Amino acid sequence: MTIDQFLEDFPAGRLGREMFAIAEGLYPICRSITGEGLRETLRTVGRRIDLTIHEVPTGSQVFDWTVPKEWNIRDAWIGRPDGTRVVDFRTSNLHVVNYSIPVRKVLSLSELRPHLHSIPDRPDWIPYRTSYYAQDWGFCLTHRQLEALREGRYEVCIDSSLEDGHLTYGECFLPGSTKDEILVSCHACHPSLCNDNLSGVSLVTMIGEVLSGLERRHGYRLLFVPGTIGPITWLARNEQGATRIRHGLVAACVGDAGPLHYKRSRRGDAEIDRAAALMLRGKEGSSIEPFSPYGYDERQYCSPGFNLAVGSLTRTPHGRYPEYHTSADNLDLIRAESLADSLRAYLEVFAILERNATFRNTNPKCEPQLGRRGLYSATGGLRDAKAAEMAMLWVLNLSDELHSLLDIAERSGLGFDSVSAAAKVLSEHGLLERVDRDSDRSE
Ligand code: ZN
Secondary structure, eight states, X not given: OOHHHHHHXXXXXXXXXXHHHHHHHHTTSOOOSSSHHXXXXXXXXHTTSOOEEEEEETTOEETTEEOOOEEEXXXXXXXXXXXXXXXXXXTOGGGBOBTOOXXXXXXXXXXXXXXXXXXTTSTTOOBOOBOSSSOOOOEEOOHHHHHTOOSSEEEEEEEEEEESOEEEEEXXXXXXXXXXXXXXXXXXXXXXXXIIIIHHHHHHHHHHHHHTTSOOSSEEEEEEEOTTHXXXXXXHHOTTGGGGEEEEEEEOSOXXXXXXXXXXXXXXXXXXXXXXHHHHTTOTTOEEEOOOSOSSTHHHHTSTTTOOOEEEEESSOTTSSTTTTBTTSSTTTOOHHHHHHHHHHHHHHXXXXXXXXXEEESOOSSOOOTGGXXXXXXXSOHHHHHHHHHHHHHHHHHTEEEEXXXXXXXXXXXXXXXXHHHHHHHHHTTSEEEOSOOSOBOO
């Protein structure tokens, strides 16, 4: 079965529930850019798809960066002298600044205060903070908790370790009938945060599950990486392999109720950019923005030394919803229906890329006589027949070896499915010949 055929009877309800359950299962884990939480997350994903887990040693040079020490944490708290915990890592892993160095000391409130982070405007939310590349420690707490702290002595403990170890990332490759590849990348380094992080992990996992059972012209390379250092590490280890990537998408923030949003690749008009725009055509509330060198891991894939055709398909983009990077980005913010709708959008883009091709009209001098070939009596109602006829006329007219089916769909305003179906029936009648060539067959 091809991807477009799968979409005809798309089981949105079932897949949405499964994706939500994946996020729910991963939610309690304290992840970071290295360490056991990330490993456990990848092992969980690896129980659903064929994932290779790579371990890259601390100190490895990856372009201008160095793989950092591995961070692990067991417990952390701020306690009163009587032993009661006023801030407790066990109730939320966001309470500790991610990558905090180990600490155990007694401090006055004024000494402790510079290490505490809250959001005054959102007094019930815990912020998410990190300190990956500066050795530091701190706690994040609700503003109400912060204001309730009285003068006095506090015991602080962060039972963490920052030692030589590994950076871990996961890679799943589903080969296609050609050597061309589609990259789908998500960051998997945030602790208990749902839309920014777990929604992407769950979506890419489900993409792997679904695509593993479907016909593929492209190979699909799915990456689960810690943000920034992850794609840098992958690119440093796969400089040659990266040249096979024809199209790519960075997945994040795909579970909230907002409409779909696409951020173009640095190239701006790559096939992926045009396929994504075509997929979004007519989708209510959807929006498209140009590339900028800020955001998620498209920053690395689109750096000038690679300039890969990688965009980012999300719902509400990072930083544009109030719950972003706070404890309110939780399981209540993401919805099974949104996850399923995002999955459908990704598969629709892939279905366009899989079928896009360029043809030559074998009968270019005036229109071929379609009636004589029975091409007017397409099945379906009168309206379908009319639409199919329009699609055939467009495909015949623009198939001059210069226009792809994507070009034809853009220019005609017709859906890609209609254009592709017309090309199929015209090819079967010998009126079209494919002229573009896939890269070398993989077999
Ligand atoms: Zn984030």
